[in-house]
Amino acid sequence: MLPWINWLQPFLALISSTLLTQGQSCPSSCLCPDHHTVDCNGRGLTKVPESIPLDVRRLLLSNNWITWISSDFLVLYSDLVYLDLRNNSLSMLEPGTLSTTSRLVFLDLGSNNLTEIPSGTFGDSRSLIKLRMGNNPYLSMVGRDAFTGLTSLRELELEKNGLKELDVIVLEPLPSLRILRLEGNPWLCNCQFAKLFAWLTKNRHKLPTGMEGIECSLPLNGNHVPLSLLSDDSFRECRGILTLTDYLIVIFSGISVSVAAIIASFFLASTVHCFQRLSKGSKGDEEEGND
Numbered sequence: 001m002l003p004w005i006n007w008l009q010p011f012l013a014l015i016s017s018t019l020l021t022q023g024q025s026c027p028s029s030c031l032c033p034d035h036h037t038v039d040c041n042g043r044g045l046t047k048v049p050e051s052i053p054l055d056v057r058r059l060l061l062s063n064n065w066i067t068w069i070s071s072d073f074l075v076l077y078s079d080l081v082y083l084d085l086r087n088n089s090l091s092m093l094e095p096g097t098l099s100t101t102s103r104l105v106f107l108d109l110g111s112n113n114l115t116e117i118p119s120g121t122f123g124d125s126r127s128l129i130k131l132r133m134g135n136n137p138y139l140s141m142v143g144r145d146a147f148t149g150l151t152s153l154r155e156l157e158l159e160k161n162g163l164k165e166l167d168v169i170v171l172e173p174l175p176s177l178r179i180l181r182l183e184g185n186p187w188l189c190n191c192q193f194a195k196l197f198a199w200l201t202k203n204r205h206k207l208p209t210g211m212e213g214i215e216c217s218l219p220l221n222g223n224h225v226p227l228s229l230l231s232d233d234s235f236r237e238c239r240g241i242l243t244l245t246d247y248l249i250v251i252f253s254g255i256s257v258s259v260a261a262i263i264a265s266f267f268l269a270s271t272v273h274c275f276q277r278l279s280k281g282s283k284g285d286e287e288e289g290n291d
């Protein structure tokens, strides 16, 4: 190699890196503190800015007025690891937006205006570790398969939403879950809640506020009670119509009642029969005595 090329190398490196950084243009209203971070926090944005470098890994869009993200968002920014959309105006997510196999580890959708988490929302997001969806006051519907596929998820925040009920099936496919926030929802302690209550009792170590931090309202008078004051017994009225065991008990007790009735009527019949024979016998004796 020619010696002057060796001598030029540092300059070439400097020039090419400057060109590269300029190629990765930073959106005009945002800051790009390092090569992989775009910080558009609190810029009054109403939509996701264009010209975000495609290889962005940390994208901070919190405290804006963003109402919509396109369904191919994570396809486009497939290197995204950290996405902060906290405190925006999202009211729905296009189906499929978050269901691509992505590298996303952290997703904050807290303090938005979401109403529903439909089944399949997160599809195959196997990398996701922390999902924040609290403070969406109208969020009252969670699909049965909303969180399936989130096999790495450790933290799930659903606090201060509008949830009145939640099927435990929603929580069951989360093998890595360590922290679950459900406080501040208008839970109803009805029979639907009984199963969730049983699940929470078993998993109370995952609740940062414990059972005492979660309240539900009583169907009779609407009074709020912390879950720590309730027990399985509080939901005993709900049994009998619900479980298979209860059906079996009903059926078997039905059978044993019938068996008892048969035995009793048999016993009664034979007693009557006995008396009849006895009285016949004594009549015969009388007749014989009269002769």
Ligand SMILES: *[C@@H]1O[C@H](CO)[C@@H](O)[C@H](O)[C@H]1NC(C)=O
Binding pocket: 042, 043, 044, 063, 064, 087
């Ligand atoms: C949410 O974002 C708006 C707009 O930037 C801001 O005025 C407000 O203080 C933020 N709220 C919180 C709780 O950060």
Ligand SMILES: *[C@@H]1O[C@H](CO)[C@@H](O)[C@H](O)[C@H]1NC(C)=O
Binding pocket: 089, 091, 113, 115, 138
């Ligand atoms: C949030 O959603 C509710 C009900 O869907 C709607 O009435 C309200 O206007 C929305 N608020 C904002 C700030 O978009």
